[in-house]
Amino acid sequence: xxxxxxxxxxxxxxxxxxxxxxxxxxxxxxxxxxxxxxxxxxxxxxxxxxxxxxxxxxxxxxxxxxxxxxxxxxxxxxxxxxxxxxxxxxxxxxxxxxxxxxxxxxxxxxxxxxxxxxxxxxxxxxxxxxxxxxxxxxxxxxxxxxxxxxxxxxxxxxxxxxxxxxxxxxxxxxxxxxxxxxxxxxxxxxxxxxxxxxxxxxxxxxxxxxxxxxxxxxxxxxxxxxxxxxxxxxxxxxxxxxxxxxxxxxxxxxxxxxxxxxxxxxxxxxxxxxxxxxxxxxxxxxxxxxxxxxxxxxxxxxxxxxxxxxxxxx
Ligand code: G3H
Ligand code: 13P
Ligand code: ZN
Numbered sequence: 340x341x342x343x344x345x346x347x348x349x350x351x352x353x354x355x356x357x358x359x360x361x362x363x364x365x366x367x368x369x370x371x372x373x374x375x376x377x378x379x380x381x382x383x384x385x386x387x388x389x390x391x392x393x394x395x396x397x398x399x400x401x402x403x404x405x406x407x408x409x410x411x412x413x414x415x416x417x418x419x420x421x422x423x424x425x426x427x428x429x430x431x432x433x434x435x436x437x438x439x440x441x442x443x444x445x446x447x448x449x450x451x452x453x454x455x456x457x458x459x460x461x462x463x464x465x466x467x468x469x470x471x472x473x474x475x476x477x478x479x480x481x482x483x484x485x486x487x488x489x490x491x492x493x494x495x496x497x498x499x500x501x502x503x504x505x506x507x508x509x510x511x512x513x514x515x516x517x518x519x520x521x522x523x524x525x526x527x528x529x530x531x532x533x534x535x536x537x538x539x540x541x542x543x544x545x546x547x548x549x550x551x552x553x554x555x556x557x558x559x560x561x562x563x564x565x566x567x568x569x570x571x572x573x574x575x576x577x578x579x580x581x582x583x584x585x586x587x588x589x590x591x592x593x594x595x596x597x598x599x600x601x602x603x604x605x606x607x608x609x610x611x612x613x614x615x616x617x618x619x620x621x622x623x624x625x626x627x628x629x630x631x632x633x634x635x636x637x638x639x640x641x642x643x644x645x646x647x648x649x650x651x652x653x
Contacts, residue, residue: 340409344438344469345417348383348652349510349551349595357648358554358590361385362639363421363600365392367404368632369607374408374416376639380650383415384643385439385596390428392421398435414653419471421598429459433466441471441512449498456506464507471596474502475514477556496537500545510551510596513538517556521565521578521601528582530589539593551595558601559583559646561638567609571616575605583646590647597647603635610634 348359362373364386377384386405393401405418419439420432429440442459444452456472463470475494494513503511516530517523535552542550560580568575586597614627621627643649 340413342405342409342418342436342438343383343415344467345385345419345471345551345596346469346509348385348415348417350549351383351652352590352595352649353549353551353593355648355652356591357652358586358594358597359383359385359649359652360639360642360647361387361419361421361553361596361598362603363387363389363392363598364401364405365396368628369603369635370401370404370408372603372632372635373639374412374414376636376643377414377416378412379640380643381414381653382643382647382649383417383652384649385417385419387419387421387441387598388432388437389421389600390424393428393431393435398431398437402436417469423459426455426458426462429462433463433468437468439469439471441473443473443512445473445476445512445514449502453502453505456502456508460507469509470507471510471512471553472502472506472508473512473514473555474499477514477518493531493534494538496534496541499538500541500547503542503547503550504545510553511538512553512555515554517554517581519556519601521558521560521575521580521605523556523558523560523581524579528579528585530581530585532588532592535589535592535594550593552593553596553598554586554589554594555598557581557586557589557597558599558605559586561602561605564602564605564609564634564638567613568605571609571612573608573612578605586646587648599642602638602642606634606638607631 476492610630
């Protein structure tokens with residue numbers, strides 16, 4: 340067993356109306372938690388690394404630990420660069436043995452995004468590495484209350500077709516109402532499912548059948564993690580994520596990869612806050628990091644089993 344790219348796992352996800360979880364990793368405990376939860380469910384999984392995680396943990400360490408997860412679990416695991424901001428970071432991921440990369444040119448003018456994404460596709464495809472790119476900007480909490488600003492940043496379906504056909508990417512991250520972090524919605528959670536369906540319909544009409552869509556900013560911001568954080572000294576008032584039912588709906592449609600980082604961060608923080616509050620005399624890191632690892636494992640296990648639907652995708 341070796342690391343795989345995301346091609347087959349996303350194809351299977353599309354065909355069977357589930358989504359593969361893409362979990363951000365930063366250290367050994369997170370990697371082990373994600374690997375153990377995926378193994379429990381016999382599920383393929385994506386471990387993804389942001390530019391700041393590369394700087395924090397060193398790609399050599401991350402690659403070696405994810406290789407260990409593959410040999411320990413025998414699962415299909417993809418090691419993916421999350422939000423690659425420039426060609427240099429993409430090149431670093433490729434040179435470090437990543438099997439999939441995201442180039443995020445969504446903040447550039449459209450033509451520049453097309454041009455740079457194409458360049459990344461040429462680099463990556465030469466090494467059998469899959470490429471995700473983004474079109475439209477994920478709404479911030481402020482944008483959410485302003486309809487015209489919201490429309491201005493959501494993915495345009497016609498532009499999505501043009502983007503996919505001109506760049507040759509393998510999957511497309513869209514903006515349909517999610518946002519990164521723990522404060523996604525001021526009022527009711529709302530995703531633009533009609534827009535998602537239109538994007539996929541137009542892609543199909545243009546010859547891109549079963550094209551995998553990626554949902555970023557998809558943490559559900561579990562009320563129980565937030566409550567534990569707040570009970571033990573945290574201050575996370577008004578935190579709100581994407582309801583699990585909406586993620587399930589997206590997974591049953593064309594969304595094949597669902598990104599979660601905040602949920603893992605909250606679980607880890609909740610476990611550690613609680614451990615320190617209840618055990619002021621203890622100082623062995625294996626105590627609090629062990630609790631953190633278990634809480635992340637439980638969150639990921641529940642996501643795979645009850646939300647993403649990727650159980651037995653191997
Ligand atoms: O989408 C962003 C991810 O949550 C990674 O965040 O750059 O703080 O590692 P980070
Ligand atoms: P969350 O902040 O909702 O976990 O989103 C993570 C993400 O999209 C990583 O690319
Ligand atoms: Zn993201």
